[in-house]
Amino acid sequence: MNNKVIIIGGSQANTLGVIRAFGENNISSYVFLIGEIDDYILTSKYIHQYWLCDDETSAVAICLELFSKEGAKPIIIPTSDKAASYLDGRFRELSQFFILHNINHQDNLINYYMDKFHQYQLFCECNIPCLKTQLIQPQAAVSDMDIPVPCILKPHISAKGDKMDIEICKTTDELTDCLSSLSKKKYTEILLQEYLEYDTEYDVAGFVFDHQVCLSGMIKKMRIWPKDKGSTTFGEVCPINKTISEMIETVLLHLQFEGIFDIEIFEKNGSFFINEINFRNSAVSYAYADSHPAYFWYRSASEGRFLCAPEIKKSYLFMNEQVEIHQILDKNISLFQYLKNRKQCQLLIVKNKQDPAPSKAMTKNRIKRLTRRV
Numbered sequence: 001m002n003n004k005v006i007i008i009g010g011s012q013a014n015t016l017g018v019i020r021a022f023g024e025n026n027i028s029s030y031v032f033l034i035g036e037i038d039d040y041i042l043t044s045k046y047i048h049q050y051w052l053c054d055d056e057t058s059a060v061a062i063c064l065e066l067f068s069k070e071g072a073k074p075i076i077i078p079t080s081d082k083a084a085s086y087l088d089g090r091f092r093e094l095s096q097f098f099i100l101h102n103i104n105h106q107d108n109l110i111n112y113y114m115d116k117f118h119q120y121q122l123f124c125e126c127n128i129p130c131l132k133t134q135l136i137q138p139q140a141a142v143s144d145m146d147i148p149v150p151c152i153l154k155p156h157i158s159a160k161g162d163k164m165d166i167e168i169c170k171t172t173d174e175l176t177d178c179l180s181s182l183s184k185k186k187y188t189e190i191l192l193q194e195y196l197e198y199d200t201e202y203d204v205a206g207f208v209f210d211h212q213v214c215l216s217g218m219i220k221k222m223r224i225w226p227k228d229k230g231s232t233t234f235g236e237v238c239p240i241n242k243t244i245s246e247m248i249e250t251v252l253l254h255l256q257f258e259g260i261f262d263i264e265i266f267e268k269n270g271s272f273f274i275n276e277i278n279f280r281n282s283a284v285s286y287a288y289a290d291s292h293p294a295y296f297w298y299r300s301a302s303e304g305r306f307l308c309a310p311e312i313k314k315s316y317l318f319m320n321e322q323v324e325i326h327q328i329l330d331k332n333i334s335l336f337q338y339l340k341n342r343k344q345c346q347l348l349i350v351k352n353k354q355d356p357a358p359s360k361a362m363t364k365n366r367i368k369r370l371t372r373r374v
Helices: 013-023 039-045 056-067 081-089 109-114 116-125 172-184 242-255 285-291 293-301 322-330 335-344 355-374
Strands: 005-009 029-034 047-053 075-080 133-136 151-154 166-167 190-194 200-209 213-214 217-224 231-238 257-268 270-280 316-319
Touching: 005 056, 005 081, 005 335, 013 039, 013 231, 013 285, 013 293, 039 047, 039 355, 047 075, 056 081, 056 109, 056 116, 056 217, 075 081, 081 109, 109 285, 116 133, 116 270, 116 355, 133 172, 172 242, 172 316, 190 335, 200 242, 200 293, 213 242, 213 293, 217 322, 231 285, 231 322, 242 293, 257 293, 285 293, 316 335, 322 355
Parallel strands: 005 029, 005 075, 029 047
Antiparallel strands: 133 190, 151 166, 151 190, 200 213, 200 217, 200 257, 217 231, 231 316, 257 270
16 A cells, blocks of 8 residues: 555544554554644654645645655545535545545535535435424524424534534524524524434444445444533444444435545434534544544555455443543533543543653643643
């Protein structure tokens, strides 16, 4: 495998996880970090070379300058919605020189389905159970809405919105206030979604190559932060459920998607509902350990044949231990509970014996920020 690995995204745990997934398989990455930089990622021993860029445009310009004449096409892996969106907008041009995620080898189809209302229409078209959804303007009258409270408001395109703007509205007054707030934030359209008080939420990461879907396992979310709209801080990696597997395969093969994906699934009374698809690597996919989808997507793409990751047969716990600290600060759990659960984990997202520097650098950075506040 002579294909170079290029990673484009933010200075986040997602990016670090991909860097490590390749490094642990003896592949050093070329890394482009976009926007505000937390330099703890740059201390990873698995980075061959890195660039700090203001935006995706400048990152891709450097990629074309330095890597467009390789004998084997480099494989670009986006670790943010904005990076995935930008690359998809230039797919036909860039695919002459690189291997990229795509839908049916066309420009902007990933961008089209990044719109969560288009995803809802897709799920309905494939007869996949999902939550009733409506696309509205923030200025719309509540009386004109088809979905009653309680309900959820969220940006309909992740790359153009903020996850922190997701709101659960339990009363009509709350819905009115939230719509007003989103209007002031310059949202012109917003997604209104049926609220489901689910029993369990799952995160499923995998990849598609040559019309074949790799689903080695799934993650049961046990704690997320911020509550109701954040990322998984403590969870369990489990064997894949057959019903969930069939749902995901139906949607992705219908789309003719190729690349790495991350899908959220709700379970209520034994029934499963698909929530949304992210057409990129997820922050917690590093928890898949020896079955990391980014690495096996790379192997499949570079060798030109489908190589599925090993199936996860036995469940184990993991923790994003740095973010999990916020659960203590918010009094969602006690320090004792944190330490107990951390000890039970087979894998931590940040601390790593083989690559210890990022964890140490992140801790130092946190202490510096706290010291400044005092």
